[in-house]
Amino acid sequence: MVALLGILSALSFGIGDFLARFSSREVGFKNSLFWMLIVGAIFYLILFTFFGDSLKPNPIGLSNSFLSGILIMFGLLCLYRGLQMGPVSIVAAITASNPLIVFLIRYALGSEPTLLQWLSTLVVISGAILVSFSANSFQESLGLTKKTN
DSSP states (O other): OHHHHHHHHHHHHHHHHHHHHHHHHHHOHHHHHHHHHHHHHHHHHHHHHHHOOOOOOOHHHHHHHHHHHHHHHHHHHHHHHHHHHSOHHHHHHHHTTHHHHHHHHHHHTTOOOOHHHHHHHHHHHHHHHHHHHHHHHHHHHTTOSOOOO
16 A cells, blocks of 8 residues: 555646746746645645545644645745756756655664665666756757757
8 A cells, every 4th residue: 555655746746847847938937836726735635535534634744744744835936936047857867866865864863774775865866867967968869959050
């Protein structure tokens, strides 16, 4: 079930980033993000009504959510501005390297990653770097860039 949720999350983020590229260019990154959040909140409330428990906040949970909300909103603003400005393949690939940050924070807090976890992290980061370097050649192969003589 965990793997399925990961796959569904990746599909949702991938398709969402792809669509955000077009909406950001059409209406601007701030408007695009604003309406994405409104629609997302409505969708969440509908799902919460059917599948959620009651809201049971506590001080630690609320403070973590508050800080998380600020950081995620800043990240989304940067993501949407990046999608408006540049190729999705570069912006999304770099953004997808965020597990490295989580990995490094956990390591700094005393977690001891296995060799497989270290190698997996290096593969993910290497993949993001490779995708960002190859984005221009990919666009040229699709005829999406103007070639200069």
